[in-house]
Amino acid sequence: MTRSAPARDLETRTADTLATLATPAVDVWVATASAGGAPHLVPVSLAWVDERVVIAVEASSVTARNLAASRVARLAVGPTRDVLMIDSVLEKAVGVADAEELATAYVGQADWDPRRSEGYVFLVLRPVRVQAWREANEMAGRTLMRDGAWLVARHDGGETR
Amino acid sequence: MTRSAPARDLETRTADTLATLATPAVDVWVATASAGGAPHLVPVSLAWVDERVVIAVEASSVTARNLAASRVARLAVGPTRDVLMIDSVLEKAVGVADAEELATAYVGQADWDPRRSEGYVFLVLRPVRVQAWREANEMAGRTLMRDGAWLVARHDGGETR
Numbered sequence: 001m002t003r004s005a006p007a008r009d010l011e012t013r014t015a016d017t018l019a020t021l022a023t024p025a026v027d028v029w030v031a032t033a034s035a036g037g038a039p040h041l042v043p044v045s046l047a048w049v050d051e052r053v054v055i056a057v058e059a060s061s062v063t064a065r066n067l068a069a070s071r072v073a074r075l076a077v078g079p080t081r082d083v084l085m086i087d088s089v090l091e092k093a094v095g096v097a098d099a100e101e102l103a104t105a106y107v108g109q110a111d112w113d114p115r116r117s118e119g120y121v122f123l124v125l126r127p128v129r130v131q132a133w134r135e136a137n138e139m140a141g142r143t144l145m146r147d148g149a150w151l152v153a154r155h156d157g158g159e160t161r
Numbered sequence: 162m163t164r165s166a167p168a169r170d171l172e173t174r175t176a177d178t179l180a181t182l183a184t185p186a187v188d189v190w191v192a193t194a195s196a197g198g199a200p201h202l203v204p205v206s207l208a209w210v211d212e213r214v215v216i217a218v219e220a221s222s223v224t225a226r227n228l229a230a231s232r233v234a235r236l237a238v239g240p241t242r243d244v245l246m247i248d249s250v251l252e253k254a255v256g257v258a259d260a261e262e263l264a265t266a267y268v269g270q271a272d273w274d275p276r277r278s279e280g281y282v283f284l285v286l287r288p289v290r291v292q293a294w295r296e297a298n299e300m301a302g303r304t305l306m307r308d309g310a311w312l313v314a315r316h317d318g319g320e321t322r
Binding site: 029033039040043066070074083 | 188189190192193194195196197198199200201202204227230231233234235236237240241242244246
């Protein structure tokens, strides 16, 4: 095994995480499950809008149907050795033609426009827990958000925790 | 959106897929679900042994427990825009100390040895469906294996289908 870089601190991981989520054309792995316990997993583009992960999928897709029923998704962003894991809950599902502000934000970050296709919905996912790590030495201290609250003090007008 | 490369044919995708699965230190996203429908997702190292995906996880982990109960996992290998999706079933779970041949094969491909840690099991996952695509123009023709059978003729002594 190659020698790992030093473990990043909470502030650095949080800053890296927010930068990753704001990256143009970044993708997210979306894991959901059916009521019967069948796992599903797909890669899709994401937009990071008002501290929410926004994805666009077909309303008839397994992902949309699973989320409508269970309201929960586990998300992963980044390669397997620089990973960001997000446990999230569905806040809102809305047809892409009925959400102009959201569509503008989504298209501004993603590299495609779901309004050009039929039957797509935006799923707005609210992070509940966020973890980030690179190698084994970063497993400790990997939690950046717990119960929907960032653990680091934020300087963007948000509450200091 | 950048212009896509031409779509690969079935033979090329299958060869690329087998090469990816045999890559040293390659990782896999493992999506499972609880009986209650809670999705789980983790990145782990894989070994490709006798046409099976072999992973090593703690016996007490969510992934091991979900698989013991449901027997199914959906796997993803590769970046989101050169992806390999594998629907799989659990064929066998065995303590890492009790599977010398499997351990030798696993350590030969992965970049760590789970026998140096306590409480790990090998989970041997049999692919049932394999799909591979890069960009949107490869969504057609993405299925490489169906019902456990590769769609392309193989020249390794396997049955020609």
